[in-house]
Amino acid sequence: MLSKILKWINERWPLTTVIRWSLEEEMPGGTSYAYIFGSCVLIVFLFQVITGVWQLLYFVPTTDRGYESLNYLRTEIPFGWLIHGLHYWGASAMIILVGLHLSQVYIWGAYKNPRQLTWLIGVGNLLLTLALGFTGPILPWDERGYWEAEVAVSSAGTAPFLGTVARNLLAGGTALGQMTVSRFFFLHVAILPGILMAFVILHLVAFRKFGISGPWDEAKRKLTGLFWPDQVFKDGVAVTLIFMALIGLSAYRPPLYSGPLDVLETFYVPKPEWYFLFFYQTLKAFHGVFEPIGTIGIPLLITLLLIFLPFYDRSPERNPGRRVTAMVCYAIFVTWVITMAILGYYSKPEASTSGAPVATEATQAVSSSAGDPTLQNLEGAKRGGQLVASLGCTACHRVNGQGGVIGPEFTSALLKGKSRQWLITQIRNPKAHFPNSIMPAFISATDQQVNDIVDFLLATAQGKSVAAGRLAKGPSAPPVPAGLPQKTTPTPSVAPGPHGPPQEASFAIGNVELGATIFHQSCESCHGAQGKGKVPNPGSADGTVPPLNPIDPTLFNKNAQTFVNDIDPYIQHGSIPEGPNPVLHMLSFGDSESLTQQMIANVEAYVLHLNGVNRAQITRPGLEPRTFFWLVVVVFGFVLGGFWVWKGRRREKINR
């Protein structure tokens, strides 16, 4: 029946001819595991096409939804983690395999006459693969994507003469934005895969014209193997192993969540994917006018060297033992790439914002101790005393035996010798004196208020006792740390506990490492290093600031989204702890815009991480990633191993 249908088809469509063309090939010198790379690239490319297309079911290429839509696929869709994981790690596999394929061709001298055209098309495939590997990570427009685009666009801009044109065309505008995302989407999803598919077909047709070059040793070429099934079996073994490795990597090394894009955030250190690290590291050597040499010159030179290789290396000698120059060049190139990649991987940014936490207070104090404090107005000092409480100073500073212990106590010893201007600056811009100060800048306070507070502080310095106001209880204004001067939304009244719903940040999957940096800067002073707490909070029911590691069990939840929804309101809107007169309040980092929503998302990811919960938790995995991986390993092992054993027995039986 089947053969009848096949016959009917073959009379009308050259099916068997096509199959024969693709499978029936004699291989001089026999099959080899050295020849698997081409087939592997082809199959992995096929994986990439399929998983890439499938991601279109969820991913959308917009600046505002790209990251979230990808994360939805990864965490909420059954086996979405695997679709994305296969695509992500498939890209790496493809680049490795293309590199190995190229190396094999180079070492075997297979690019030589008559296979120059095959080599040329192959170089095209290499460039297309690299371009795909470069454009892909840009698409989610998260921290990583944005900064890679920035580097790409800036590099294009360094080109001589056509720099601006190339830059603007690549960015789709004079600045990065939606047009940039759409352009890279256009390239990554349509243009580059389209050309690569065409090139793969050209490459295969060219390859089939002469087949493999085989061993350079003429004697060994007499043996012949068959592509099907001998070589395909070897290819199949390799593909199976690669496929399992990709599943394993997807399960054990899921792609990084680099955090939602925040161009104002200065903590993110953009580094390219590992396969471009060597180039990233190399670029660091080129500054100023030499920059185009790095950004344009080096890639161009390598490409030209590769393209013209079969034309300047025309000797028919294929034995690597007799091609010393070629092999030395190869060794140098590979060493350079690997060394630079390792250096790049371990390189730190040249300057860092997270300096030592202790500031040089002494050096600053000298310059300002000359000021002569004059008490302008006792009434002002009194008003200032009230403000010290109502603006939240006592959340951190102890005054007249009342208040927090995060900042220094307002004693005459502390304040003595400080000028009026120094104090104003300290209130308005604390980082001016102490760069790592966590004290918020009170920009939104009026000049009158600041003057009053300074009067109060100067009075305190002179030992005059002015009563500081007691912190208003119940529905009073919470301490607003930083100020958008023009922001006039009324601060909501604050009773104990958090207020208001979770905000935007609660939906975004933050980056744990960025979160740790921000936590260190903004949260650690109250919640302790790594959120371990034990910072005293006099007047609160607990006596200390609640630790975050481990967090209050009523807030903890194994479900990441619920956990975030529980803690987000505190970070957004602040809260006043229970207790008769708590000195420290949770500040409203979100409402006051002292942290962006993206920063809060990162902090939340870190807090969850401290509590052993993965913010990027997969809520609907289909099957747990690791379980699925081991299931696949077991199934493959049993089926293939079992078959092997069973066949071996049968053969023995017959042979007996």
Next chain:
Amino acid sequence: MLSKILKWINERWPLTTVIRWSLEEEMPGGTSYAYIFGSCVLIVFLFQVITGVWQLLYFVPTTDRGYESLNYLRTEIPFGWLIHGLHYWGASAMIILVGLHLSQVYIWGAYKNPRQLTWLIGVGNLLLTLALGFTGPILPWDERGYWEAEVAVSSAGTAPFLGTVARNLLAGGTALGQMTVSRFFFLHVAILPGILMAFVILHLVAFRKFGISGPWDEAKRKLTGLFWPDQVFKDGVAVTLIFMALIGLSAYRPPLYSGPLDVLETFYVPKPEWYFLFFYQTLKAFHGVFEPIGTIGIPLLITLLLIFLPFYDRSPERNPGRRVTAMVCYAIFVTWVITMAILGYYSKPEASTSGAPVATEATQAVSSSAGDPTLQNLEGAKRGGQLVASLGCTACHRVNGQGGVIGPEFTSALLKGKSRQWLITQIRNPKAHFPNSIMPAFISATDQQVNDIVDFLLATAQGKSVAAGRLAKGPSAPPVPAGLPQKTTPTPSVAPGPHGPPQEASFAIGNVELGATIFHQSCESCHGAQGKGKVPNPGSADGTVPPLNPIDPTLFNKNAQTFVNDIDPYIQHGSIPEGPNPVLHMLSFGDSESLTQQMIANVEAYVLHLNGVNRAQITRPGLEPRTFFWLVVVVFGFVLGGFWVWKGRRREKINR
């Protein structure tokens, strides 16, 4: 040189073989314009792929940005109108050409042995083309897109047994939304074109196995023509004409702007693209339990008939003159399709909201005249008199010689016999009495207020004179027409002129026809039919409501966006006309949410249309569409015509 390169390539890649395979074909019976359709489909499909890919530079498949991103391409990008126009009209061209190609094959009997497989693949191509033509218009997720998706998904849901599964899988969820858009994007951009490309190649290979079937008359088959150049010339002529037609259609018949999606809007009448009208019209015959027969049965039946055609029509006879049954079937089918399409095109929805503007007031009054009006409270009536002014009743109704003329004057004659309940209903829900009333429903007024107004009206009905309040001037609350009861945003103070910036609506390109319907319902009573004005507005400086057709020259602008930005604030925020005591105010349709932003966008498109400005004005056309079309016509005419004449002369010269 060229031939040397060609030789080098051909030694390494079978270039010439491939070209020969695609071009060197003998055509029994000679070339014919009857054979152009296949080539034309292929070329138009190529156009579709290119223009489709290019649209990815701008279009994004999200529910919130799809329509705007497409409109950005169409109006702000040089030749964006042409990219989209070619794709839109190319779809129609492709469907026509596939239909003609199929008809030719059917009439020539070319599907018969040995070409069954070619026919089968061709039927696949037809289905894929229709699927592409169906999924495409959904993508922008505008009014048209959403409703087509709704119909598609609902139709799938009528399938027996698997209805719900099919429905949910197609929608990507239990309701339409982002997942639906992404699914249709996935189908339209990746899956369907991918399969179609593969099928086209299969089709071509199958076709080349036996070539054209040629004339059925054996005698005529002796003549042979060549595919290249004889047939390709004819194909080229057709493609050139089609291409010019597509440009002309893009210039003179740009695709409709169906308006931003508003699922609450009940005016939009969803109709499919013209090529599905016959099916849409046919479906109307199937109701209730018979619906699946129409939605699933008919398409399935036609498909099966087509697929099995070469298997149940096995006679080798190809002459249509001797295949009467086949030809009659064809005629019936074509007649059905064309008739139904025309009926569908001219069909009106079965019921309409825009009924006659005159309501049956008399019939309603009878039922409620029995009520005995009792004046509960003179104080209430006095308060009611104030409210009549402050709530904006006098904007439309004349009371004690003061107020507007849109609604009837509050005379004792008018109000006599109306019950308290009737009056309350009239205030709370005017449409209950007069379905086409433009009177806003005062849902947001308190019961007390309504009671007071009713007291006032009952007092008026009894001829008791209660002074109506004078309209508060300057910063008073504007009349708020409809009420979201829970909406508590403070109404801004209103001074003459519009207030606040343009809103969301001003960025969306509305649909003129929908705008006309909404205008008729909500704007006409003050601004006159078609905005021609002349509605009196006592107390205003002008004495009448400003006409919109033509509009105040200070608001008019030839630039559509500027024009919209000028008028949008009035529609959003309302305004009080200048003058001592204007009776009519422009209502704040946007702020009060009595019109959605999408409705306002449609109204704006209509107002611009009344003033001869196209809301969908192309601001950066590259070249004006019509200019470009005629330029292309002239260039093609000159170059091809000139070449033809020159060649003709040369030939004559040599022949002489």
Next chain:
Amino acid sequence: MADNLFFVEPTTSRRGFLKLITNLMIGLVAAVLTVPLVGGLIGSSFRLKKSRWADVGNISSLPLGQPTSMKFPYKTEDAYVRETVTHDVWVIKHSSSELTVFSPICPHLGCHYNWHPDENEFICPCHGSVYALTGKVLGGPAPRALDTLPWKLEKDRLFVEWETFRVGIPQKIRT
């Protein structure tokens, strides 16, 4: 022939064995790859949206026995798209504690119908389905009565559980 290439008879030859085991490997890889593809296709297609009680507004001022369309803001969560949209329901007040709340979606094919008080009917403009004040079908292609929505009153404030139902079928099935 092509079938000989793939479908080898049980053989003890080395090549026959290789063909079989290679086909087996290819089949296994393809089968495992199908798993995520099917998972991606199904996705959240069968996941019911959590319905939430929405504050529709104060009903104390509604007329008795007359349908009123009430709009209210509703926070939607459509996969990764979160927006506040305006929904509406038809509310018929029978007494201060008895209401009927209709979904505004025509059960025929999902259009929004209107109330025509002069005819005392709900009429859908798309395909002309006609419903009585009680929701009963009076004419047109509608397969079932208007869909009621769950509601509750809290001191004159109406809360409605926004739900949607499959259209075009006689049964009222949540989507």
Next chain:
Amino acid sequence: MADNLFFVEPTTSRRGFLKLITNLMIGLVAAVLTVPLVGGLIGSSFRLKKSRWADVGNISSLPLGQPTSMKFPYKTEDAYVRETVTHDVWVIKHSSSELTVFSPICPHLGCHYNWHPDENEFICPCHGSVYALTGKVLGGPAPRALDTLPWKLEKDRLFVEWETFRVGIPQKIRT
């Protein structure tokens, strides 16, 4: 050979003529099709965004001679994406009417730099460019000084014209 298929010598034969005119037609169609494709690729790539004056806030309370980072909401229009985002600028107040306003974007490769008061320097964390309070380059790979932005004062309220400039080149060129 293939070239004979397309590139015919001037010939009076009917087929030669057909080949030529067919190639001409194909060429013309391709050329015309190229026009919109190039248009689409260029798109709005070279269109400068209209800069707008943004209200940055009240500067009366800023310290003198010290850089302060001021955030402000800015309505962006990125093609069809319209959003209100928060931008920031570094403001140095010299007197009540004399200011310097720096763009927060490092002219090297577009990162956001920080003020390090203990060193009295602006330092970019990405590649270590160092700038003086005046914006002058003190070290690192920066190709030019910090970019100043146009500003104006209206009764102590600072308005800044938000502009961006090409990074990585010695010239300050608007993007």
